[in-house]
Amino acid sequence: MDFTYDKEQTALRDAVRGILGESAGNREKITSSEPGWDREVWGGLAEMGLLGLPFDETYDGAGATATEVGIVAQEIGRILAPEPFIDVVVGAGELIADAGTDEQKQDLLPKIASGELIAVIAHNEARAPHGTVAYGVTATSADGGWTLDGVKEPVRHGGVADVLIVSAKDGDATRLFVVDATADGVTRTTYATPDDGYAARIVFAGAAATPLGDAGEAALAAAFTRLQTAYGAEALGAMEVSVETTVGYLKTRKQFGVTLSKFQALTFRAADMYTSLELARSISLWATMALAENGPDALVASRLQAEIGRTARHISQESIQLHGGIGVTAEYSIGHYAARLTVLERTLGTEAYHVAQVADGIADRGIVELLH
Amino acid sequence: MRLALSAEDAQLQQELREFFTTKVPQEIRDTVRSGGELTKEQIIEAQRVLNAGGYAVPNWPVEWGGKGWTPQQRHIWLDEMQTAGVPAPLAFNASMVGPVIATFGSQEQKERFLPATANLDIWWCQGFSEPDAGSDLASLRTTAVRDGDEWVVNGQKTWTTLGQYADWIFCLVRTNPDAPKKQQGISFLLFEMTTPGVTVRPIKLIDGGYEVNEVFFDNVRVPADQLVGEENRGWDYAKFLLGNERDGIGATGSTKLRLQVVKEHASLPLADGSRLIDDPAIAARFASLENQLLALELTALRVAGSSKDGKPDPVSSILKLRGSVLIQEVSELAVDVAGGDVLAGGAGDDSDVPSWAGDSVPTYLNLRKVSIFGGSNEIQRTIIAGTILGL
Numbered sequence: 001m002d003f004t005y006d007k008e009q010t011a012l013r014d015a016v017r018g019i020l021g022e023s024a025g026n027r028e029k030i031t032s033s034e035p036g037w038d039r040e041v042w043g044g045l046a047e048m049g050l051l052g053l054p055f056d057e058t059y060d061g062a063g064a065t066a067t068e069v070g071i072v073a074q075e076i077g078r079i080l081a082p083e084p085f086i087d088v089v090v091g092a093g094e095l096i097a098d099a100g101t102d103e104q105k106q107d108l109l110p111k112i113a114s115g116e117l118i119a120v121i122a123h124n125e126a127r128a129p130h131g132t133v134a135y136g137v138t139a140t141s142a143d144g145g146w147t148l149d150g151v152k153e154p155v156r157h158g159g160v161a162d163v164l165i166v167s168a169k170d171g172d173a174t175r176l177f178v179v180d181a182t183a184d185g186v187t188r189t190t191y192a193t194p195d196d197g198y199a200a201r202i203v204f205a206g207a208a209a210t211p212l213g214d215a216g217e218a219a220l221a222a223a224f225t226r227l228q229t230a231y232g233a234e235a236l237g238a239m240e241v242s243v244e245t246t247v248g249y250l251k252t253r254k255q256f257g258v259t260l261s262k263f264q265a266l267t268f269r270a271a272d273m274y275t276s277l278e279l280a281r282s283i284s285l286w287a288t289m290a291l292a293e294n295g296p297d298a299l300v301a302s303r304l305q306a307e308i309g310r311t312a313r314h315i316s317q318e319s320i321q322l323h324g325g326i327g328v329t330a331e332y333s334i335g336h337y338a339a340r341l342t343v344l345e346r347t348l349g350t351e352a353y354h355v356a357q358v359a360d361g362i363a364d365r366g367i368v369e370l371l372h
Numbered sequence: 373m374r375l376a377l378s379a380e381d382a383q384l385q386q387e388l389r390e391f392f393t394t395k396v397p398q399e400i401r402d403t404v405r406s407g408g409e410l411t412k413e414q415i416i417e418a419q420r421v422l423n424a425g426g427y428a429v430p431n432w433p434v435e436w437g438g439k440g441w442t443p444q445q446r447h448i449w450l451d452e453m454q455t456a457g458v459p460a461p462l463a464f465n466a467s468m469v470g471p472v473i474a475t476f477g478s479q480e481q482k483e484r485f486l487p488a489t490a491n492l493d494i495w496w497c498q499g500f501s502e503p504d505a506g507s508d509l510a511s512l513r514t515t516a517v518r519d520g521d522e523w524v525v526n527g528q529k530t531w532t533t534l535g536q537y538a539d540w541i542f543c544l545v546r547t548n549p550d551a552p553k554k555q556q557g558i559s560f561l562l563f564e565m566t567t568p569g570v571t572v573r574p575i576k577l578i579d580g581g582y583e584v585n586e587v588f589f590d591n592v593r594v595p596a597d598q599l600v601g602e603e604n605r606g607w608d609y610a611k612f613l614l615g616n617e618r619d620g621i622g623a624t625g626s627t628k629l630r631l632q633v634v635k636e637h638a639s640l641p642l643a644d645g646s647r648l649i650d651d652p653a654i655a656a657r658f659a660s661l662e663n664q665l666l667a668l669e670l671t672a673l674r675v676a677g678s679s680k681d682g683k684p685d686p687v688s689s690i691l692k693l694r695g696s697v698l699i700q701e702v703s704e705l706a707v708d709v710a711g712g713d714v715l716a717g718g719a720g721d722d723s724d725v726p727s728w729a730g731d732s733v734p735t736y737l738n739l740r741k742v743s744i745f746g747g748s749n750e751i752q753r754t755i756i757a758g759t760i761l762g763l
């Protein structure tokens with residue numbers, strides 16, 4: 001097992017850090033109105049080849065692995081970049097690459113890679129339990145085509161998307177469909193999310209839809225695993241900066257005539273945050289390597305989510321507490337990190353959900369063999 | 373970035389698995405697996421089997437029996453050994469005094485002590501802590517005064533683990549009480565436990581067992597050639613040694629084995645036919661511990677938290693901090709799995725209560741030690757905050 005980045009991977013990290021860093025100062029302005037991210041930055045990411053990073057070269061991609069995707073995701077997390085790289089490229093893009101027909105791949109993937117097309121997965125439904133089943137949208141087949149009826153929400157970036165990959169009920173099965181988001185029968189209402197982004201309520205009323213290959217729950221589960229791995233890397237980046245920022249604050253903020261770093265009650269808590277961070281880093285890198293080498297594995301993803309969930313909660317809560325009052329202001333960065341981490345941790349199953357997934361069948365499993 | 377083992381490491385893993393599961397007596401491995409106590413003879417037997425196979429002291433220099441392994445290969449060795457229920461080589465010999473002698477000792481000391489230390493022909497114990505020098509080890513007051521070709525040692529050590537079995541002691545003694553810093557006047561002495569003036573008094577612990585001792589020195593005369601390295605440099609050697617000690621504490625193999633055994637107990641039917649493992653709250657605790665152990669093992673692999681340049685890698689503090697807490701949490705879960713049967717601690721073989729249930733509280737109480745020894749977890753937090761975070 002080798003946790004170190006090679007030369008190209010380090011160069012990728014530096015390049016991504018560079019381009020995202022340039023726009024970091026504009027975050028407040030950019031996120032204050034729709035779409036909540038910067039199309040210029042998006043174009044820059046496309047020029048660097050990042051928007052097709054995991055796609056085959058046939059579709060104008062770079063043929064990179066989950067490791068490279070994780071590097072980008074971690075950098076996004078470090079500066080809370082609002083650009084929808086993970087949702088569009090890793091979520092919808094890789095789902096199309098994995099389960100779409102040749103024609104769909106040829107049609108959609110190069111446009112995603114060039115930055116001209118925004119596609120996202122529309123699976124969430126209000127109060128639906130986490131999983132791969134669709135409850136509130138129904139697919140109907142007629143005259144050789146399909147139409148969808150029902151509601152999806154909250155769909156992150158749903159308001160700005162050009163194409164939606166929608167999960168819908170077809171009898172007892174859940175199937176995936178490609179929908180033109182601007183077509184008749186699709187009505188979108190956008191609202192703000194608590195982590196400085198935008199999501200949409202999307203009503204389908206006889207909206208025209210095309211099946212995504214013959215994709216159903218299995219393809220969606222694999223997409224979730226890829227997303228969870230990338231979100232995990234994003235959370236790692238956000239936790240990394242949360243710890244750095246908090247430690248920096250303890251070194252400079254003065255009370256009672258001395259810096260906060262003189263108070264052991266605070267430094268010990270910072271030490272515990274750092275410990276959590278390093279354990280989360282290990283499991284994030286491991287899950288990323290596992291995806292890159294062995295493909296999606298739901299148990300690995302649940303192990304990751306359970307650990308990231310626990311540590312994200314620990315670090316985000318403590319980072320605000322150790323800052324004191326300024327930690328809950330919108331002006332200061334640390335609360336925005338906490339907001340993002342809090343939302344990320346619930347995006348594809350909570351910590352409790354994933355612990356239960358790991359617990360399922362645990363009686364019949366032996367000692368975890370990490371090295372083989 | 374690579375997940376899979378290299379062909380070479382995969383082969384080593386197979387060789388080690390084969391060795392540990394076929395060469396070390398089954399009775400010893402079963403005792404370890406069930407959490408029982410090994411006799412002195414069993415500990416010696418196991419280490420000699422390992423030494424004969426060349427697997428007792430892989431972290432030593434190659435010329436003294438080391439393997440020149442990478443940190444990952446050492447991890448594989450430790451993990452395979454521990455999950456197979458093989459007792460690790462006696463830490464006082466293999467991880468503590470051996471590397472100190474091999475790194476800082478004279479050629480004569482190396483020849484005299486290292487082969488016997490590797491084979492457990494000499495059983496070493498550790499003379500570090502004193503009644504008034506625990507976490508603040510550098511405040512130690514045991515003195516050694518030079519008299520001709522000998523050092524004369526007076527004072528007291530405590531928490532000397534398995535001192536009742538030991539042939540020799542490696543001991544931190546104050547040789548220069550006038551040094552400007554207390555750390556600068558300490559030396560590292562080796563002497564036999566049978567030397568006149570050495571008295572061992574066992575300390576009974578809350579689990580009812582005798583694991584640690586007080587050791588008293590009354591004008592103990594030690595030949596001068598048994599001082600390791602340079603006079604008054606003992607603190608450096610002690611720090612080097614403690615770095616290695618912390619490394620081993622973060623090992624996850626034995627905790628993984630313990631968790632597995634507790635899980636097997638939780639999977640047995642209760643009197644009403646139900647199983648504890650089927651209780652979602654209990655299953656979630658197993659899942660969470662299994663996951664946290666995984667994260668810790670990955671961290672151990674990632675940072676290879678070993679001594680660097682004679683100084684402990686501060687990241688090894690993370691392994692100690694989390695590793696100790698996880699061992700304790702597994703033992704806590706074991707007590708919960710035992711439930712009301714914990715009362716039967718003193719029951720014999722004719723009891724219906726299985727021995728693991730009766731033993732669970734003493735084990736839980738005994739393991740409170742792991743967050744205290746080897747630098748308490750508060751010391752580890754101080755190291756992380758100070759050395760890593762710069763606070």
